[in-house]
Amino acid sequence: MFKKVIFFSLIILAGCSTPPPVSKETTKTTSKPKTIKTPRAAVHWTVNTFPPKEGEVTRKKYVKLVTEGSYTDSTLSKKYLYTEVIVNKNNAGIFLRKLKKSNPAEKFNDPVHITMTDSSGSQLNMISSRPWNKSGGIMIEGNNNDYSQFRIFLLQHTGNIMVEVSDSRKNNFQFSMNIDDFGENFSKL
Numbered sequence: 001m002f003k004k005v006i007f008f009s010l011i012i013l014a015g016c017s018t019p020p021p022v023s024k025e026t027t028k029t030t031s032k033p034k035t036i037k038t039p040r041a042a043v044h045w046t047v048n049t050f051p052p053k054e055g056e057v058t059r060k061k062y063v064k065l066v067t068e069g070s071y072t073d074s075t076l077s078k079k080y081l082y083t084e085v086i087v088n089k090n091n092a093g094i095f096l097r098k099l100k101k102s103n104p105a106e107k108f109n110d111p112v113h114i115t116m117t118d119s120s121g122s123q124l125n126m127i128s129s130r131p132w133n134k135s136g137g138i139m140i141e142g143n144n145n146d147y148s149q150f151r152i153f154l155l156q157h158t159g160n161i162m163v164e165v166s167d168s169r170k171n172n173f174q175f176s177m178n179i180d181d182f183g184e185n186f187s188k189l
Contacts, residue, residue: 044178045185050088061189062088063182069163069175071098083175087182089189092140092150093132096165096173105136110168112138116153117162124153138165154182 049059069081082101086093094114095105111129126146130139140150154161158180165173 045182047185047188048086060088062086063185063189065177065182067175067177069173071096071171071173073169073171081173081175083173085177087151087154087186090142091147094138094140094163094165095132095136096138105132106171106173107131107136108138108167112165112167114138114140115164116150117164118153118157119159122157124149126150151186154179155186 045063045065047061048064049061052059063086065085067083067085069083070078071081072078080099082097082103084093084095084097086095097103097105108131111127114126114128116124116126126140126149128138128140128146130141131137132139140147142148154177160176160178163175163177
């Protein structure tokens with residue numbers, strides 16, 4: 001009987017031991033792993049604040065969209081364009097940076113023509129003759145009704161809006177703005 005207990009104990013212990021290692025030959029796979037394409041992250045408007053000016057108690061807020069596009073110049077070849085669009089309660093600004101995002105924003109000496117087109121073909125045309133500040137950019141002003149039209153156009157549409165900016169030097173800048181969450185973020189200002 002004692003031999004039977006030892007025999008069963010050895011069988012139980014043998015069943016609990018770790019299995020022998022798997023050889024490398026059995027773990028190789030012959031097929032390539034599937035590449036899963038993840039969709040590009042949606043571009044969203046973000047709520048930000050301007051740095052306070054001297055004597056200001058509250059910081060002014062704005063919404064910002066960063067996007068990419070292309071531009072053509074006298075060489076007529078499409079090149080990379082980094083774009084920032086900011087909108088506050090009084091004005092809007094468009095900052096166009098050629099070739100890379102660390103380049104300074106384009107400065108315009110003459111008025112620029114801005115055309116915005118939604119997916120159904122509805123358009124908004126504006127002319128801006130003011131820079132955002134001395135560093136460049138384009139200001140869409142509140143005092144000439146362009147800002148109101150701009151803001152309303154963004155609030156009344158969804159999806160992507162194509163924007164084209166052209167100047168007297170035959171520079172043409174094109175980019176797309178996704179405005180799906182513009183209204184939600186603009187309401188936080």
